[in-house]
Amino acid sequence: MKSKWLVYAKKADFKAIEQKYGIDQVIARIMRNRDVCTDEEMQMYLNGSIDGLHAPELLKDAQKAVDILTEKIAQHKKIRIIGDYDIDGICSITILYKALKKAGVDVDYVVPHRITDGYGINEHLIDNAAAEGKDTILTCDNGIAAIPQIQYAKEHGLTVIVTDHHDIPFTEENGEKKLLTSCADAIVDPKQPDCEYPFDKICGAVVAYKVMQILYEKLGLDKTDFKEYTELAAIATVGDVVDLKDENRVIVRQGLAWIATTKNTGLRALIEACELDAAHLSAYHIGFIIGPCLNASGRLDTAQRAIELLLCTEPGKAHEMAQELRELNEERKNMTDTEAKKAIEMVEGTDLYEDNVLAVYLPECHESVAGIIAGRLREHFYKPSIVITDAADGAKGSGRSIEGYNMFEEITKCKELLTKFGGHPMAAGLSLPTENIDLFRAKLNRQQTLTEKELTPVTWIDVPMPVSYASKKLVEQLRVLEPFGKGNEKPVFADRKLTVRSANMIGKNKNVLKMQLEDTQGHVVDAIQFKVEEEDMPLRGKEISIVYYPDINEFRGNQTLQFIVQEWCYTT
Structure with a gap:
């Protein structure tokens, strides 16, 4: 779904912040966009330590x-x-x-x-x-x-x-x-x-x-034990998708740094089983590789296996257990892909498509992946989504929401149809009799007040920044903003009137778009966009606007600037 592009307009004395903290004004603007405003908040954001929690x-x-x-x-x-x-x-x-x-x-x-x-x-x-x-x-x-x-x-x-x-x-x-x-x-x-x-x-x-x-x-x-406890708290903070603000960000940043030399035998074995470099782990690796492996045990078997791994002190046994968790996660991914495709087709092929709140019944789906599939539905349709499956006693559901829809409160209004429920504004779990599924779906949609504005995804642009302003030095400074995640999203920049000099699909699956773009001053840059269908490739010679993030590409020892494109459209 195409998103609406909006630019943050939050005000501050960015020059004063630049001078006080020795950072580029672009960095200062991004911090302000994350509601980091006071001196105390800026100090915690830039220099926060475990001792200051x-x-x-x-x-x-x-x-x-x-x-x-x-x-x-x-x-x-x-x-x-x-x-x-x-x-x-x-x-x-x-x-x-x-x-x-x-x-x-x-x-x-x-x-x-x-x-x-x-x-x-x-x-x-x-x-x-x-x-x-x-x-x-x-x-x-x-x-x-x-x-x-x-x-x-x-x-x-x-x-x-x-x-x-x-x-x-x-x-x-x-x-x-x-x-x-x-x-x-x-x-x-x-x-x-x-x-x-x-x-x-x-x-x-x-x-x-x-x-x-x-x-x-x-x-x-x-108290030296808290080094390991901080590593575990960091993994949980990223994996549970709570806001990477305030002390959460400090815990994750320090925890990731300490994981590089972790003494937790099981965690080290899992990092190796996933073929990751412990010295360069990011929140992405925790959220999309390590975390899912730990979660897979509780989804398809028992979470006891993941806990036993984290408590294990024998390297050989830990490596064996870690490999089993990785294989279990591969099984979970295949199952999820199959059921998510089925769920999307079900919505697109029935009157569910007209609902503003999706409640999809997949009776044969393994209940453990219902939440992941709900997340896929939310991403695909940008609507609050609940996936309901058959369970041993009735049915179970798991939901994922969008901004502007408090899923926990809305489900609470349907409690007479449910046997059990709980959660957050952005996610919830529930149990209900199978015969109540249609009633539940109907009531959710009858009571919802979502508007077209709330049902349109928004891409918030931190800084409209010409590609010519980006430099290796700025990219290095952007790393002070890490770790990225919910509440501290990766910065988003935008530029317009860029002429497409070349555009080609590359990669094993031909789903990576590689471009050369030229701005109005004749400055030529390399750009790349992932997970693209060939029909979405821009035409050579046309002018486009892009939402991007500057990065450094290293190849055979040479470092060059590369622009990671998130979205593009023809310049109007």
Whole structure:
């Protein structure tokens, strides 16, 4: 779908910022476009360090949770961690398990099975914990919405500590939201309205990380362990697609740097199995290669395998496990491609195409890839998308949203049709009886208020910048903006009235467009665009406008500027 090009117009004294921080004004403009405004924010953005992260004690109930844990440690009580089966849950469990083991705790962990258990803590897991003599349940990346389940655990004499980062569940009464809460002994979640923590967009692994910081301080444990915990928190932050702003960006930047020399045997084995260079990992490698391999275990088998890899200390065994995860991810990718193609064809070939909110029923699709397929639908049609599959008990769905549509709140309005649901504004999961699928789809579309403007993707241009201004020096400075991701997107530039001197399709699959472009001053540059159909190739001699990112291409030891084209159109 063609996007609308808009230019950021946020104001600041860019010359003063350039002089104060020694950066190009282009860099200053990009920072301002990411809402980095104050001196404190700029210092954190450019020079933030792990030592400068927000104090964990500001998290509501974090100190209370640690007080409970230290009391349980003194009493030699058994603690069970219950996490989630995605990358955030996997890393959260690993951080908590390693840290509590270092504290001398009698601790183990359980990760729910996606198919048989579903998301989060449940009565079955609680019964098992009680039967096996556990005194305390510690949740991570789940628990905030498990109100009846936690009540059940308390009735069975268990202490429950919740660490989570998801939105607080609510009901609506007379058009007003009423937040719900459980009877857990401590609830650590920055989304709580009375929590003083200054940044509520951290992932579950970072919440766990923060609680363990307080525990380590209280018990006087060796804080060098937090180098490895930071690596895991960085992986979870990227993998859970939370905003790379504020301290998230610092954690990811430092975590990526430390992964280069990681002492985590399993992580090192997975990097090698994926044929990556640990010294040059980016957020892209975590989000699209390492993360999916860890996630694949929870999708097609059990996330236990990924956790065991991250806890493994024997290199030979770790390499074997890492290779198995990579192969599992290849299986997952093939399955996803097949089902995504089917879903797109279903929308294009039925009255679903007229819906502003897509709810696609793929009964035979493996429920573990429903969220990925929903993401593909969202990208293809630029509409909020939910993919529903048959499950052991009824049906399950996973959704991905667009800006302007709070999926969690909209699904909440349909709660009478659902048996279980939860999530964020941009993503959600749900369960429902199969006979309610059509009713659910109809109600979602009846209550939606999306406009044509909201259903049109927008490409925000950071700086309209002539290609002649780009230089190797500027490209090097752009790297200070990394890591890129949600909330700190890779910068986007634009130039117009560029004459196409040559245009050819290259690459093994003939889907890479290589061009030579000339600006109005006679400046000729090399440009390249990936994943292009041959019919989308511009005509030689025509003038085009491009959205691009400047990069350095290295070939046989020679470095040259190359412009990565994101979109183009004929100049009007």
